[in-house]
Amino acid sequence: MQTYDLNNHLESAPKHIGALMGFERTKVLQLQLRAGAFVPEHDTDADVLIIVQKGTAVFDFSGKQVELTPQTLLHMLPLEKHSVRALDEDVEMVVIRIER
DSSP, X not given: OOOOOOOOOTTSOSEEXXXXXXXXXXXXXXXXXXXXXXXXXXXXXXXXXXXEEESOEEEEETTEEEEEOTTOXXXXXXXXXXXXXXXXXXXXXXXXXXXX
16 A cells, blocks of 8 residues: 655646656556646547546647536547646646556
8 A cells, every 4th residue: 555645736837747656557647737727739548537636627629628627537538639728726637547
C-alpha cells in the first residue's frame, strides 16, 4: 500500500502536469489549471480516464464541448484529439492513462 499527496502546484505556474505513479501499462498523472488556463489540442495512444476533483473543466473534441465536474467521469479512446481549459475557477484533475 502507498499513498500519494495531491499538492497544489498553481502558486508558481498557470498549469501543472506531473506524474504521480505508474505500474504495468498504466500511468497516473495530476493535472491542475488556473482559471482560464488551457492545454492545447493533442492526443495520446492510450485509453484515458479523467476524474475532476475540483472546479469545472471544458474538453473540446473538434468543436464538441464536454463540461466535466467532480460529479462526472470522462473516458477517451486512443488518438481522440482534444483540448482542455479551466472555466471560472482553478481545476484539479487526476488523469489515468492505460495503454492497450
